[in-house]
Amino acid sequence: xxxxxxxxxxxxxxxxxxxxxxxxxxxxxxxxxxxxxxxxxxxxxxxxxxxxxxxxxxxxxxxxxxxxxxxxxxxxxxxxxxxxxxxxxxxxxxxxxxxxxxxxxxxxxxxxxxxxxxxxxxxxxxxxxxxxxxxxxxxxxxxxxxxxxxxxxxxxxxxxxxxxxxxxxxxxxxxxxxxxxxxxxxxxxxxxxxxxxxxxxxxxxxxxxxxxxxxxxxxxxxxxxxxxxxxxxxxxxxxxxxxxxxxxxxxxxxxxxxxxxx
Amino acid sequence: xxxxxxxxxxxxxxxxxxxxxxxxxxxxxxxxxxxxxxxxxxxxxxxxxxxxxxxxxxxxxxxxxxxxxxxxxxxxxxxxxxxxxxxxxxxxxxxxxxxxxxxxxxxxxxxxxxxxxxxxxxxxxxxxxxxxxxxxxxxxxxxxxxxxxxxxxxxxxxxxxxxxxxxxxxxxxxxxxxxxxxxxxxxxxxxxxxxxxxxxxxxxxxxxxxxxxxxxxxx
Numbered sequence: 001x002x003x004x005x006x007x008x009x010x011x012x013x014x015x016x017x018x019x020x021x022x023x024x025x026x027x028x029x030x031x032x033x034x035x036x037x038x039x040x041x042x043x044x045x046x047x048x049x050x051x052x053x054x055x056x057x058x059x060x061x062x063x064x065x066x067x068x069x070x071x072x073x074x075x076x077x078x079x080x081x082x083x084x085x086x087x088x089x090x091x092x093x094x095x096x097x098x099x100x101x102x103x104x105x106x107x108x109x110x111x112x113x114x115x116x117x118x119x120x121x122x123x124x125x126x127x128x129x130x131x132x133x134x135x136x137x138x139x140x141x142x143x144x145x146x147x148x149x150x151x152x153x154x155x156x157x158x159x160x161x162x163x164x165x166x167x168x169x170x171x172x173x174x175x176x177x178x179x180x181x182x183x184x185x186x187x188x189x190x191x192x193x194x195x196x197x198x199x200x201x202x203x204x205x206x207x208x209x210x211x212x213x214x215x216x217x218x219x220x221x222x223x224x225x226x227x228x229x230x231x232x233x234x235x236x237x238x239x240x241x242x243x244x245x246x247x248x249x250x251x252x253x254x255x256x257x258x259x260x261x262x
Numbered sequence: 263x264x265x266x267x268x269x270x271x272x273x274x275x276x277x278x279x280x281x282x283x284x285x286x287x288x289x290x291x292x293x294x295x296x297x298x299x300x301x302x303x304x305x306x307x308x309x310x311x312x313x314x315x316x317x318x319x320x321x322x323x324x325x326x327x328x329x330x331x332x333x334x335x336x337x338x339x340x341x342x343x344x345x346x347x348x349x350x351x352x353x354x355x356x357x358x359x360x361x362x363x364x365x366x367x368x369x370x371x372x373x374x375x376x377x378x379x380x381x382x383x384x385x386x387x388x389x390x391x392x393x394x395x396x397x398x399x400x401x402x403x404x405x406x407x408x409x410x411x412x413x414x415x416x417x418x419x420x421x422x423x424x425x426x427x428x429x430x431x432x433x434x435x436x437x438x439x440x441x442x443x444x445x446x447x448x449x450x451x452x453x454x455x456x457x458x459x460x461x462x463x464x465x466x467x468x469x470x471x472x473x474x475x476x477x478x479x480x481x
Contacts (some may be wrong), residue, residue, distance in 0.1 A: 002299055005269055005291070021295040033339040041304075048312060059416070059431035066415055070436040082292060089288050097281075172428065173316070173416075179444060 002035050006085055013088045016095055016126055017136075020121065020209040024202060028085070033197045036077055040191050043184055044074040050183030057173055064169035064180045073188070077195060084202075087139035094135040095126055104159040128213070129220075137213055144206045151199055161196055163188040165225075265299055275350040278376050279358055282459040286452060293448045294343055302441045305434055306336035310410055312433030319423055326419035326430050332407065335438065342400040346452070349392035356385040383467060387460065394456040397449050404446070411446055413439045419458055 007029060014025055030158040047069070106207045128136050155161065170177040182188070269291065276287050309331070315323045360375040360382070378386050404411065415435040420427040432438075 002265075002296075005266070006296065010289075017315065048308070058314045059429060060435050062312065062314055062431040063415055066434055066436050069434075071435075071440055072305075072437060075301045075305065075441075079297070082296055086292055089292065093284065093288070096284075099418070173431075 003037060006033075006082075010085060010088050011093065013092045013095075016091060016128065016132075017145060018128065018212065019211055020205055021140075024205045024209065027198065027202055027205065028081070030078075032195065032202075033081060035191075035194070035198075035232070036074070038082065040074060040195070043187050043191055044072060045140070046183055047072065051180065052183075053169065053174070053178050053180040055174060055178045057175055057178075060169070060171075060174040060178060063171045064167070064174065064178070067169060067171050068167050068180070073154075073158075073192060076150065076154060076157075079186075080146070080199075083146045083150070084143055087142040090139045091132070091136055094132055098132070133213065134216065137210065140206050140210050143156060144203060144210070147199055147203050147206070151188070151196065154196070161189070161192050163192065265295060265348060268344065269295065269445075272347055273349065274354055278353050278378070278382075279350075280378070280459060281465065282455055282462060286455045286459070289448065289452060289455070290343070290347065294452075297441075297444065297448075298339060298343065302339065302445075303336060305437055306334060306440060309334065309433060313430065315419065315424070315428050315430040317424060317428045319425060322419070322424040323426060325421050326416075326417070326424065326428070327421065327471070329421055330417050330430070331434075335404075335408070338404060338407075340444075342397070342449070345396045345400070345461075346393055349389040349396070352385050352389045354381070355472065356382050378463070379467075383463065387463060390456050390460045390463075394453055394460075397453050397456070401446065401449055403440075410441050411439070413442065 010025060014022055017025065048065055051061060052064050054065055055061075065069065125140050126132055163182060165182060165185045167180045168177050272287050272290065276284055279287065310327055313323060313327045315326055319321075357376050360372055364371050364375065369438040413432060415432055417430050417432065418427050419430050
């Protein structure tokens with residue numbers, strides 16, 4: 001069980017996301033999870049071993065380390081990534097529920113069901129409308145909240161995003177104020193700023209996706225109100241064709257990027 | 263053999279679960295297994311090396327560590343994850359038994375071998391009760407072994423060969439406590455989900471039974 005399993009789970013949601021959602025997922029996996037696993041974990045690997053205090057008093061180092069790092073950066077990022085990925089599961093569950101209902105309709109031999117076999121139901125891509133729109137939008141909203149909360153927690157716990165070289169500690173049993181030196185402070189600062197920057201990009205992508213969905217929702221509503229007198233079928237078919245073309249383009253782009261990352 | 267094995271096992275169970283059961287599987291994957299592997303394991307990695315006592319007496323540190331940590335938190339956590347996931351296998355075995363029976367008799371004995379009714383319902387309910395019971399047992403074990411869910415930064419030890427009462431310092435106590443609380447919170451969430459699923463199934467099938475009886479009486 002590792003980040004690869006998360007990739008498999010979220011990859012399924014990818015099919016039903018908007019284009020912005022697919023970009024967000026790519027950014028999440030390449031610039032956050034991959035960087036965390038391949039690089040950041042090594043930088044923080046020796047954090048307590050190489051945290052050195054200018055005293056031989058046993059226990060002083062432990063206590064000072066615990067005082068300055070209540071929870072390590074790397075663990076906080078791991079938790080942030082897990083919490084931020086979880087809302088997408090809501091969408092996955094909703095899609096699975098819809099598929100289950102369609103399969104039940106198909107098995108009952110309902111004439112409303114337009115599918116020829118179960119394979120088609122399994123491969124079907126659901127449009128983001130109706131109740132799925134609400135689930136999708138709430139998932140983006142929760143993602144935004146979690147990102148913001150974690151960024152604030154980071155800023156609050158570490159007084160900014162810089163890792164100082166030297167920390168002064170006078171917690172018991174340290175005899176006096178002792179100087180404690182953090183290992184690789186510059187490298188840690190660089191990675192911290194990188195991760196914060198990518199989090200901000202993800203927040204912007206989520207906000208853009210939210211605006212896009214809301215705009216689409218209101219446009220559809222006004223169009224429905226306007227089209228109630230005209231023929232609805234002709235315009236819907238053209239819309240569907242354009243959507244299919246957009247999906248093909250974004251799917252091929254997505255496959256190229258995901259294939260490269262895996 | 264690794265956690266991937268447990269993940270594959272639970273994916274198999276997912277097929278025969280109710281909606282609440284699937285939420286339970288998702289929570290176990292995301293908030294327990296993934297957090298354990300990606301974050302928690304590394305915190306406890308060097309706990310013995312970083313456990314420091316204010317004494318040079320050889321053997322004192324070893325003895326004190328062993329006294330305060332008979333079983334490490336992280337190992338108890340791993341055992342809990344494995345024990346809590348295992349009762350779901352009962353359901354998988356029962357479904358496999360049903361399918362085997364149908365193959366053996368060469369005829370359709372059940373409308374759907376994976377549907378939760380009859381004997382499979384009993385197996386499912388037993389697995390839910392076992393899951394809940396094991397969660398509670400492990401939470402109580404954590405509480406009793408470590409005197410609550412707190413991890414102190416300093417412990418006083420006076421076991422031989424330590425000459426007197428010595429101060430021993432635990433590494434990363436705050437971080438360990440945060441993850442311990444996380445473990446307790448997710449365990450409680452899973453207990454609530456299991457109990458809701460139990461009540462939902464009992465309620466659903468008693469209504470079904472009652473309606474069947476009512477229809478029979480009318481006929």
